[in-house]
Amino acid sequence: MSERILSVLVEDKPGVLARVASTISRRGFNINSLAVGPTNIQGRSKMTIVTELESVEQVKKQLNKLINVIKIVELDPENTIESEVLLLKVSINKDTQTSVIEKASLSGAKSVDVGSDYAVFEMTGASKDLDKLENLLKPFGIIEMIRGGRIAIQTKL
Amino acid sequence: MSEEKLSGAELVVRSLEYMNISTIFGLPGGAILPAYDPLYDSPIRHILARHEQGSGHMAEGYAQATGELGVVIATSGPGATNLITPLTNALMDSTPLLAITGQVASEAIGNDAFQEAYTVGLTMAATKHNYLITNAEEIPQILLEARHIATTGRPGPVLVDIPKDILNQKVEWIEPKLVDLPGYKPTLEPNPKMINQAADLIKKSEKPILYVGGGIIHSKANEELFELATKFQIPVVTTLMGRGAFPDGNELCFEMPGMHGNYTATTSIQKSDLLIAIGVRFDDRVTANPKFFAQNAKVIHADIDPAEIGKIREPEVPIVGDAKSVITGLIERLEGSDLKTTDWINELNQMKKDYPLSYIQEEKGPLKVPFVLEELQKLSDEDAIVVSGVGQHQMWISQHWNFTQPNTWLNSGGLGTMGYSLPAAIGAQAAYPDRQILALDGDGCFQMTCQELITASTENIPIKIVVFNNGNHGMVRQWQKIFYKNRFSASELTHHTPDYVALAESMGATGLRMIEKSDVKKVFEKMLEINDKPVLVECIVDPEDMVFPMVPAGGSNDVVILNEDDLKKL
Known part of the structure; x- marks a missing residue:
């Protein structure tokens, strides 16, 4: 099973991790890893989410619907x-x-x-x-x- | 800068006035009580529901009828949990809703205080977005943001939870700023490249079908749709949420496809070479098993919500954008082209003749819902709003009522919430006091929210309710007949049934009853004459009647069960 890594820029607000986790479990996505931490930008955190290739499009689209999610980048496996x-x-x-x-x-x-x-x-x-x-x-x-x-x-x- | 300090509660009411909200629905309680005090002096009309679920559906009915924001207000704990059904319902049907809930005081949060519930957590998956306010100064800005999120892009419910101490906190009014959310920029204008590709496919197509839904109604794109379909002669099917987006009776309108859709609509998609899907989400009630859905067709899928595109069916041409802009773009790109669809339209019209929707109303036999509906439509206004419950009667209305205008058909499509009809009709009538609002409900559904009849009487809301009484959860019974060998487990309501006429009268409404064919016209005439209070008509109908056509869940739309004899195909 091929993996894809998403780099997700989110607002650093209470409950954002819960929203992301809720969306993932609500939609039944398989997540292999999730890490959260601060970034160099004030008020922004970064989540790194590792998921399967087959579900990556829907994971991106559903997470993008969250108001507190600012940007999602699917990392190029060759250059990561x-x-x-x-x-x-x-x-x-x-x-x-x-x-x-x-x-x-x-x-x-x-x-x-x-x-x-x-x-x-x-x-x-x-x-x-x-x-x-x-x-x-x-x-x-x-x-x-x-x-x-x-x-x-x-x-x- | 105003020097006067206002309480958080006053800011809530002032913000609602600032947003030109004229009517709200709700029910007070401890934590939200501060907000009810300034509401007492406000010109905003507050309609007091008897249960928070009712207030939520009222706000939904108001929003579905007007296309504008519906507002509901409730207290903490059970007030908020009772709102979860209407919130989820609004999320599924993309209805713009603002829910304001009281919360226990900030310092009590997390301590299992009296009437405390984790409202933001509980409603996270039931809303488009939600907020917990931690400072009264934020109230005007957050309420404006909430409205923005609820009413733009793909509309939906937004909840704002406000602790009691924040409602009592005294601060200055800060004029809200223009809403600018970094993570929320809906795409309205479609990519012209995609529009070109779509237009190219349409030009080449011989058997196109416009498969359209609620998105047309939300986007107020019905006129553009009419132009697209009629100018280029493309047949149209309308989903349950899209009924009224294109006028029934037009020679290009083939009405509803799917599980209980008519044969021609369902089959047209199966035979089509190009599905032009706009503002639809390939719901399982339309597609049945998606593997067998429209196997011969290429798909153009336009939706304002990118997540809907490719969720069920990978389209050849994906278009993200507002339905109105998408259709306008398509019309421009198709200008001057002459689609050769005459044979296709003739084929579909022949099919419609060969496989009509049918029912038999015997002179002395029990009443059949389709007959009663057709009689009612003859007597009602063209712009009457029909509000349905969920189940057999809902499917019959969608099949047999002629919808010619958008926002005249209110129902719970995605979530299938029984009990929706009566309160939603109250909401619609609150928006349009002078229009005919017809709550056409089943007896099972009606019993779920019938306490709101007293709300209608008290508030002088003269809705017209028809309770189709078959003494059963009719759709459940139908499935038990077909799939469970006539074992009617827990679907019969006849052991003790309310006297609906007496119930109506006891709640300040007029109660009427129809039993035989000869009653129908005169009872409906009487019902439609009463405009100073709600009126309820109990309509005793045949419990053995089943809704056809039918495609069983998970089946193929190639195998449409047309009638009871056809069940042998299963």
Whole structure:
């Protein structure tokens, strides 16, 4: 299933996320990821919504009907940089500690806290690289994992 | 700059006056009470409904009849939740509505206070947009914005929720600014390239059909539509919401297609090589299974709401724009072209002769709704407004009433809200005190909102109500006959039925009854003579009657069930 990424500029007002979420669930759209944050423009937030190619046209049109949605850009898959942040807490012991830290660091993760029986890693990158890290550390016992949602920006004007 | 400070409540009333609102519908309660005090001194007419659902439908009836904003006001909690049905109804049928609701005081919000409901959250999916006001100074600007959103683009309901402390807050009147919303710029003018492409397809077409709906009425484009159809000889079918957009009786008018549409209208689309769809949304009651809908036709789809285009059917030519501009553009681009549609029109007229809408009214037999309707139309004014409930009677009216003007047919099309007729008729009569307003309702529907009869009497609103009493939820019964082996589960209303004549009289209306064919004319004549109070006619009709033609839900429009014998096709 092919994905499409929408970059949605919205008014930074209470309830806007609820309106977007309500529209998505009301229309039965499949959403793979949704991330919200401030922008460089006063009073504007940006939502990055990852959806399926087959529903992208209706998602765009229905979200455009929301008064608080200002602009929707469907990012060109060829010219888009995507990023996501991950925090992952994994079990370790004396025997596994070195191996876990080495594997994580080779994957591009940074260890932010290491205790006697756990380690916390932080990683920023493409979602598929975060998936790889998760799979790599799974055998050691993941205690908790949080991902921040995918954000993306187009590289060309 | 005014030095005088006004309360939020005074600002609400002053804003409504500023917007030239003359009539509002509502019901007071704790949280909205501050707003009712300045309303007491205002020239705005307030019509007190007996239930908030009624007040909402009244505002809808007012808006559907006039094409202008309908305004309803209610209190917090149950007042607001009772408005959800009319709001959703207005959203589905694109009716411009402004709902103002009281809310518990700002500091109590979220604490499950008395009569608190999360109105903005509850109505998010029932409105085009909604607001919670947090500062009284915003009231004039937000109400103006709300009206702008409700009445422009694709019209719809907008709700403004105002906490009680904000209604009591004293501030200065700030003259509202011209509305400019960065995220709301409806496209009215169509792209000329698309108009050209559409015109090219029309010129090449041999079997075009104008498939038009409510969008023509909202855009007040009926005259342009008439010019387009008659100048270039293109047959027209009108959806349930579009009845009256093109005059019945015109040789190009084939009336309503779809589930209970007439055979020719439904079949014309199936045989067409080009659908010119304007202000319609390919509703399932029109298309049946969209896979089998108009398989031989290319599609031009023009709508003011881009989200409707391609939602159900991917068109060859998509056009975003207001129906009036789209049609004007098409007329200009088609100027001088001579469409060869004579054979096509002859074919459709032959079909109409071969497959007419029919019914049999026996001299001594039970009354049939189509017969009663045709008799009523003979006696009523040309510009009478017909307001329907939902179900069998609604379909029969759409089939058998001749609509020749827009905004003369009010009904709940998208949501199918039983109980719509009586209150909506009150709203229409409030807008047009001197016109005949005919609330033609079923007995099941009538029982849902009949408390509003007292509103009509109290407010001197002389609507004429006909309750078609078949003692059943007729459409439910029809489906149970066809699809559930005559197992009439919970569709019979006859165990205890109200005495409708006595009920009318008890509520200050005149009550009449018709049972036999010989009653019909004289009872209707009497009904139409009464103009100083509401009048209700109970019309006892045949409970066994079914609405045909019929295309079962999810079926193909190629298989139209014409009568009871035809059910064997299923």
